Amino acid sequence: NAGVTQTPKFQVLKTGQSMTLQCAQDMNHEYMSWYRQDPGMGLRLIHYSVGAGITDQGEVPNGYNVSRSTTEDFPLRLLSAAPSQTSVYFCASSQRNRATDTQYFGPGTRLTVL
Amino acid sequence: AQSVAQPEDQVNVAEGNPLTVKCTYSVSGNPYLFWYVQYPNRGLQFLLKYITGDNLVKGSYGFEAEFNKSQTSFHLKKPSALVSDSALYFCAVRDDRGSTLGRLYFGRGTQLTVWP
Numbered sequence: 001n002a003g004v005t006q007t008p009k010f011q012v013l014k015t016g017q018s019m020t021l022q023c024a025q026d027m028n029h030e031y032m033s034w035y036r037q038d039p040g041m042g043l044r045l046i047h048y049s050v051g052a053g054i055t056d057q058g059e060v061p062n063g064y065n066v067s068r069s070t071t072e073d074f075p076l077r078l079l080s081a082a083p084s085q086t087s088v089y090f091c092a093s094s095q096r097n098r099a100t101d102t103q104y105f106g107p108g109t110r111l112t113v114l
Numbered sequence: 115a116q117s118v119a120q121p122e123d124q125v126n127v128a129e130g131n132p133l134t135v136k137c138t139y140s141v142s143g144n145p146y147l148f149w150y151v152q153y154p155n156r157g158l159q160f161l162l163k164y165i166t167g168d169n170l171v172k173g174s175y176g177f178e179a180e181f182n183k184s185q186t187s188f189h190l191k192k193p194s195a196l197v198s199d200s201a202l203y204f205c206a207v208r209d210d211r212g213s214t215l216g217r218l219y220f221g222r223g224t225q226l227t228v229w230p
Contacts, residue, residue: 004157033218040123042204042220043158058217090157092218099146099210100165103218105158 002026004106006091012112013081021076021109023091029104031097032074036060036087037108043090049074050097081113116141116209120221127195127228135190135224137205144210147188148218149179152202161203164188175199195228202226 007022025032033048045058049068063085065077074093078085089109094101117140127133139145146165150158162173169181179190188205205221 035220040222042118042222043218044220045217048217092158099144099208100163102148102160102163104160105150107157 004091004093004104006089006106006109008109009107010110012114013078014114015081015083017081019078019081021078021089021091021111023074023076023106024072025074025091025093025104026072027093027095027104028071029093029095030071031094031101031103032068033058033092033103034064034066034074034076035090035092037090038087046076046089048097078111081111083113085111086113087111116207116217116219118205118207118219118221120203120205120224122224123222124225124227127226129197129228129230130194133192133195133199133226133228135203135205135226137188137190137221138186139188139205139207140186141207141209145186145188146208146210147179147181148206148208149173149177149188149190150204150206151175152204152223154201158204161190197228197230200226200228 004025030051034046035043037043044060047066049055091106092103094103119138148163149161164171164181172178202223206218
């Protein structure tokens with residue numbers, strides 16, 4: 001199992017550009033989520049999905065879109081990048097959306113918006 | 115509201131000494147508590163979790179954590195620290211109530227440094 005994979009590892013964008021961060025998991029997990037990590041703030045939930053075709057907003061959804069067309073993939077789209085979106089982005093998955101389920105994280109994408 | 119507090123931004127300990135990384139939590143329902151470790155330029159790795167039962171939970175790499183309901187704490191411990199334990203540690207809580215079901219709330223992280 002590769003677990004949770006993310007591409008790219010690094011990305012530099014200019015303000016106003018759009019891009020998609022890719023996330024895939026091969027564990028047949030129903031629940032997937034996106035977090036951003038900023039210094040001194042821990043991780044904050046952007047969007048999540050409890051299964052294919054179902055997504056919902058997290059704590060900091062503005063400026064981001066998601067879709068879930070398959071169980072394996074959960075891409076995160078930045079519509080018009082802003083410097084405030086400079087961060088490290090982590091994708092995570094768990095078997096289901098139960099409070100007892102362990103979430104497994106990908107290696108992260110480090111995004112810089114100039 | 116659900117929240118996690120890690121009162122120490124940094125913990126420094128000598129190799130071979132015991133270490134403790136502190137965590138307190140606040141949830142509306144039953145607490146489900148997790149510890150993750152992040153090595154430089156890596157993702158978060160799961161260490162251990164408390165769901166129910168024994169208050170002392172054992173996890174990966176010799177770590178353990180003690181759940182204390184009366185003090186709403188879930189401190190991470192290791193009897194003998196290694197230099198390789200140096201990393202950023204996150205405490206997190208999930209709750210089982212309402213619209214936030216399953217959402218994972220993270221503390222701000224504690225940087226552990228173990229010196230030789």
